[in-house]
Amino acid sequence: MNEQRILEELLTLLEANGVAIRSEPLGGSGGGLCSIKGRRTFFVDTQAASTDLAALCAEALPKVIDIENVYIRPEVRQFIENHNNQIIL
Numbered sequence: 001m002n003e004q005r006i007l008e009e010l011l012t013l014l015e016a017n018g019v020a021i022r023s024e025p026l027g028g029s030g031g032g033l034c035s036i037k038g039r040r041t042f043f044v045d046t047q048a049a050s051t052d053l054a055a056l057c058a059e060a061l062p063k064v065i066d067i068e069n070v071y072i073r074p075e076v077r078q079f080i081e082n083h084n085n086q087i088i089l
Contacts, residue, residue, distance in 0.1 A: 001075040004050045009076045010057035014042050017065045033060035040064065058083040 001009075015021050019033070023044045030052040031043035042060060044053060058080045061067060067080060 001073075003054050006076055006079050007050045007054040007057060009073060010054060010061060010080075011042070011044070013061060013070070013072065013076075014057065014064060019060075019064055030056050032056050033063060054079065055083050 011021055014033075018040065020039060020041045021044060022041055023046050024031070025047050026043065026045035028047040028049075029045055030048040031045040033040060033042050033056075035041070042057070061080060062084065067077070072080070
């Protein structure tokens with residue numbers, strides 16, 4: 001599964017769990033998760049690489065849901081775990 005497809009899966013999971021997705025040109029920084037008027041919103045920087053966006057999604061998803069109790073495709077789960085393990089180290 002390529003990173004664009006993983007990004008799509010991660011965005012779908014965020015949206016399915018109540019996170020609004022907004023696509024905006026933000027200069028290539030990547031965007032990320034924030035709260036606006038009490039509602040969680042994930043900004044997708046339309047100028048950022050899908051690799052960077054997928055990493056931001058992987059970081060945001062565990063803040064939104066308990067990923068251990070939700071079905072996530074194995075390739076996507078592995079991406080999340082690999083990315084979040086790199087952050088801890």
